[in-house]
Amino acid sequence: MYKVLTLNQISTIGLDRLSPESYEITSECTAPDAILLRSHKLQAEDIAASVKAIGRAGAGTNNIPVAACTDRGIPVFNSPGANANAVKELVIAGLALGSRGILPGISYVNSLGHMDDAGQMAKLLEKEKKRFKGNELAGRTLGVVGLGAIGSMIANAALSLNMHVIGYDPALSVDAAWRLPSSVKKMENIHSLFAKADYITLHLPVLDSTRGLVNADLLASCKPGCCLLNFAREEIVDVGAVIAALDNGQLRQFITDFPVPSLIGRDDVILMPHIGASTDEAEDNCAVMAADQLADFLQNGNIKNSVNFPNLQLERSGHCRLAIANHNVPKILGRVLSILADADINILDMLNKSRDEIAYNLIDLGADVSEGLLAELAALEGVINVRVIH
Numbered sequence: 001m002y003k004v005l006t007l008n009q010i011s012t013i014g015l016d017r018l019s020p021e022s023y024e025i026t027s028e029c030t031a032p033d034a035i036l037l038r039s040h041k042l043q044a045e046d047i048a049a050s051v052k053a054i055g056r057a058g059a060g061t062n063n064i065p066v067a068a069c070t071d072r073g074i075p076v077f078n079s080p081g082a083n084a085n086a087v088k089e090l091v092i093a094g095l096a097l098g099s100r101g102i103l104p105g106i107s108y109v110n111s112l113g114h115m116d117d118a119g120q121m122a123k124l125l126e127k128e129k130k131r132f133k134g135n136e137l138a139g140r141t142l143g144v145v146g147l148g149a150i151g152s153m154i155a156n157a158a159l160s161l162n163m164h165v166i167g168y169d170p171a172l173s174v175d176a177a178w179r180l181p182s183s184v185k186k187m188e189n190i191h192s193l194f195a196k197a198d199y200i201t202l203h204l205p206v207l208d209s210t211r212g213l214v215n216a217d218l219l220a221s222c223k224p225g226c227c228l229l230n231f232a233r234e235e236i237v238d239v240g241a242v243i244a245a246l247d248n249g250q251l252r253q254f255i256t257d258f259p260v261p262s263l264i265g266r267d268d269v270i271l272m273p274h275i276g277a278s279t280d281e282a283e284d285n286c287a288v289m290a291a292d293q294l295a296d297f298l299q300n301g302n303i304k305n306s307v308n309f310p311n312l313q314l315e316r317s318g319h320c321r322l323a324i325a326n327h328n329v330p331k332i333l334g335r336v337l338s339i340l341a342d343a344d345i346n347i348l349d350m351l352n353k354s355r356d357e358i359a360y361n362l363i364d365l366g367a368d369v370s371e372g373l374l375a376e377l378a379a380l381e382g383v384i385n386v387r388v389i390h
C-alpha cells in the first residue's frame with residue numbers, strides 16, 4: 001500500500017486514478033511515499049525521509065525545493081500543457097478587458113441602482129457610453145514572451161483574432177517550435193519585442209534567469225501606451241518598475257494574476273486571484289496527469305514529465321525491478337552490475353539515462369534480491385537511493 005500526501009485540494013477525477021487497493025490518499029501523514037500538490041509552498045525540511053516522488057498538478061514548480069529533491073534522489077513531476085487552454089482563455093479575456101471599457105462600463109451600470117425609470121436609464125446610458133469606448137484587438141501587435149504550451153496557444157488564438165503576433169523564447173523546444181505557425185515573427189531579443197508590441201503577455205517560468213526580468217530598463221523600451229499581462233509568476237515582474245511605468249504613461253495598463261498590495265485600487269491595473277488554471281477541466285487534466293505519473297513511478301519506476309530527472313520508461317520483464325538514482329559520475333553502473341553478477345543474478349533488461357548531475361537506472365532481474373544485497377548497492381559511493389519493485 002502506497003501512501004500519498006495531498007497538500008492542496010486535488011481533483012477527485014485525478015485521485016480516482018490511484019486505486020484504493022494500492023493507495024491510501026491522505027492530507028495528513030508523517031511517512032508518505034509521495035506528495036501530490038498544486039501551489040502549496042513546500043519546504044525541504046517538510047519532505048519526510050520516506051518520500052520517493054513529488055507530483056505537481058500544474059505547470060510551475062517554483063513552490064517546490066527542486067534542487068534539494070534532486071540531491072535526495074526524489075523526482076519532481078509536473079503536468080506540462082494540462083492547464084494551458086484554461087490560461088489561454090483567461091488571457092484572451094484579459095486582452096478584451098485591456099482593450100475595451102468593459103470593467104468601468106459594468107461598474108458604471110451597477111452604480112445606477114438608485115434609478116427606477118428604464119427609459120431614463122437607457123437615455124443616460126446612451127449619453128454616457130462614449131466614456132467607455134475602446135479599441136479593437138484586430139490589427140494590433142501582441143508580443144508573447146515564452147512560446148511553450150501556453151504561449152503557443154495564445155499566439156494561435158491571437159492570430160485568429162487578426163492580431164499580429166511576435167514572440168521571444170531563447171530556449172524554445174523543438175516540439176514547441178512545431179506548434180508555432182510561421183506567421184508568428186520570432187524576435188531576436190526581448191527588448192525588440194517590448195519596442196514593437198501593443199500588448200505583451202508573459203508565459204515563461206520563474207528561474208534565476210527570469211526573476212525580475214521585466215524591470216525598469218526593459219519597460220523603458222516598450223511602446224508608449226502598451227498593455228502588459230502577467231499570467232506567469234509574480235517574481236518575473238518588478239512591480240515597483242511597473243507602477244512607475246504606469247505613472248509616466250509608458251504602460252497604459254497592467255493585468256495580472258498575481259496581485260500585491262501596492263497594485264490595489266488603481267484604475268490602470270486589473271487584478272485576478274491566481275485563477276489562470278482554475279477551471280474544472282484544467283484541474284481534472286492536471287490531477288489525472290500528475291496521479292498517472294506518480295503511479296507509474298511508484299509501481300514501475302518509470303519517469304515521465306519530471307523537471308529534475310531524465311525521462312525513462314521500460315516495459316516490465318523478469319521477477320523484480322531495481323530503480324537506482326545516483327550521481328552522474330563514471331563507474332557507478334559498472335559497480336552495480338558487478339555486485340549483481342557476483343550474486344549470480346541475471347539481468348533481463350535495463351535502461352540508464354542521465355540529466356545534469358543525476359543518473360537513473362531501471363534494471364529488470366531474473367531473481368529476487370536480498371536485503372543484504374540491497375544494502376550493499378545502497379552503500380556504493382555515488383548511489384543516492386535504491387528501490388526494489390515487485
Ligand SMILES: NC(=O)c1ccc[n+]([C@@H]2O[C@H](COP(=O)([O-])OP(=O)(O)OC[C@H]3O[C@@H](n4cnc5c(N)ncnc54)[C@H](O)[C@@H]3O)[C@@H](O)[C@H]2O)c1
Binds near residue numbers: 061148172204
Ligand atoms: N496563472 C496561472 O494560473 C498559470 C497556469 C499555468 C502556468 N503558469 C505559469 O506559466 C509558466 C509557463 O507555463 P507553460 O505551461 O507554457 O510552460 P512551458 O514550459 O510549456 O513554456 C515555458 C516557455 O518559456 C520559455 N522560456 C524560458 N526562459 C525564457 C526567457 N528568459 N524568455 C522567454 N522565454 C523563456 C521556455 O523555453 C518555454 O518554451 C509556468 O512556468 C507557470 O509559472 C501560470
Ligand SMILES: O=C(O)[C@H](O)COP(=O)(O)O
Binds near residue numbers: 057058061274
Ligand atoms: O503553474 C501552474 O500550473 C499555475 O500557476 C496553477 O496553479 P494552481 O494549480 O495553484 O492553480
